[in-house]
Amino acid sequence: MTIGVSLQPSSVEAGGVNAVDEVVAQARAAREAGLGSVWFGQRFDYDGIDLAGLVGREVPDLRVGTAAVPILGRHPILLAAQAQTAQAATHGRYTLGIALGAAGLLGPAFGVDNERPIKRLREFLHVLRSIFDTGSADLRGETITAVTPxxxxxAGARPSVPVLVAAMGPQALRATGELAEGTLPFLAGPRALGEHIVPTLTAAAEAAGRPRPRVVALVAAVVTEDTAAVREASNSAMALYERIPSYQRVIALSGAERAADLALIGDEEAVAKGIRQYFEAGATEVVLTQTGLGGPLAQQRTWRLAGELSARG
Known part of the structure; x- marks a missing residue:
């Protein structure tokens, strides 16, 4: 089993120390726990790709990735340049994860419309793939113009940067299977993964003549004895996803009512059993998120369990 963890620095409001120093320390602790990869989301206060490149440079035996950078409000040529820089900095240990993004949040923030999101995703992926594979792009599309003069x-950005998409709906999954290396579903439980995401993604990849896609499942998990308190914390921390239509759909397909219902919270045996169910449903990798909701000691237990499971294979 290939298992990683999602890292993020504390904010200024939370009294965080230097964000980069903090995350480098977290990454080193994750590696010491036996984990092979760390992943970074995207917020308004830091850049996930830059952070991945810096951490991968500082901790040279860790694979790093972004999960995931929204493409709304971004241009693929500039994003490709960032990703290639991270790939060169880490000597080939970087994975670019992108997402359509929550239009209700990002549209007003960036002053952009989210018209024809699937067409935009396809054109975005075409440009990324062209730059990563050939070093140039020449697309005058319906939603994107990307021409490299x-x-x-x-130099050094090899192998070609792998691209994963946080795709969960059927149209996004088909585009991902045809044009990317895999998907990064979050809040897609084993049922949604095995019955909807993996079959649609795999069929699209096979039809396009592409290799078996990666399925990197992001899973909230905390090893703790205080399950009631952590469950309450997860309900609070994850409630915002319940207001986003794409997550509402995948939560329902997973057989859950609330986002936090999909969090793995319990002792080592319970959490390990839950992680195995994702692999049985078709995940090729699992990335644990929200591991800090139970405090530092619970996070250490969670990372230690993940490292042990990874070592056992």
């Missing part, structure tokens, strides 16, 4: 390949 100068060479856009970066």
């Amino acid at each position: 100068l060479p856009a390949g970066l």
